[in-house]
Amino acid sequence: MWASLRPDAAGLVPCIVQDAVTREVRMLGYMNESALAATLACGEVTFFSRSKGRLWKKGESSGNVLRLLELRTDCDRDALVALVEPVGPTCHLGQRSCFSRRLVPAADEDEGPGAGRAAFLHRVEQVIEDRRHGRGVTSPTGRSYVRSLLESGAGRIGDKLREEADELATAVASETDERVAAEAADLVFHTLVALALRCVPLDAVVAVLEERFGRSGIDEKAARSRP
Structure with a gap:
């Protein structure tokens, strides 16, 4: 080579x-x-x-x-x-990238960082898949929370989804924005674990959202309720 x-x-x-x-x-x-x-x-x-x-x-x-x-x-x-x-941040200063200093503003400030953060969900999806197969476990005990959830099955994961959804609802009603973000992150994470259990890729969820995008929510829900 x-x-x-x-x-x-x-x-x-x-x-x-x-x-x-x-x-x-x-x-x-x-x-x-x-x-x-x-x-x-x-x-x-x-x-x-x-x-x-x-x-x-x-x-x-x-x-x-x-x-x-x-x-x-x-x-x-x-x-x-x-x-x-x-694996972890790349820059010796603790930043994710060594190229974190912007000299010229991006043409679209919203699209650039947002696109990267959205793609990060695919990385989380890959990590969950790795843990399923025992790869990349960092705990000194060799145990993985994700793997234990997957091995416990749909019942346990369903309980976690309901628990996290309830905590998010409580945060939305009466807690700080930081708590809302944290509880939403917990719910998204456990949703990804549930998808992994059923072998449903994140892209399948995105495809559904793309198909619904631009349609009235009222019309879309009405269409789903028809026999």
């Missing part, structure tokens, strides 16, 4: 790291032949650190690794894009 690339005079190729789900650019690093080989061998992005003068696996000390899902090159074969599943 390295032989097909065109490194610079120092034997390096820039590698842009991009979240495979949200398409957010996480960081930029440089690879030499050994770094590329190490990345492909371990499945986690490894760079050549120009400041340290050695191979450096992202997250080797913090644990915030970048799991490689796909690797692409540009038309000139002198740059790479790594599509990854990030």
Whole structure:
């Protein structure tokens, strides 16, 4: 693979790291032949650190690794894009992305960040699926709350949905906006777990919303009530 690339005079190729789900650019690093080989061998992005003068696996000390899902090159074969599943924040300052400082405002302030946050739900969906299969458990005990819920079945998950919905209703009626957001997040999360139990993808829910979008809510409900 390295032989097909065109490194610079120092034997390096820039590698842009991009979240495979949200398409957010996480960081930029440089690879030499050994770094590329190490990345492909371990499945986690490894760079050549120009400041340290050695191979450096992202997250080797913090644990915030970048799991490689796909690797692409540009038309000139002198740059790479790594599509990854990030574990935790990527920036050493604790930010999700190293590219968090905006120099020019986005053309549509609402669409940019909102699109990324909406795509984040797909990442949560993937994490739930990982936990179902015992992957990526971070608890020292090796236990997973998500997996225990899925193993407990529809009855237990239904109870959690009713519990979280009731807590959200209470928050809407009498608590702070922060509590409303927190309780809504709990309900959304447990809804995703319920979807995973039934193997219903989030995209199926989005498709229903898209189909209903632009229709009168009154008309739509009336249509559903007809035999």
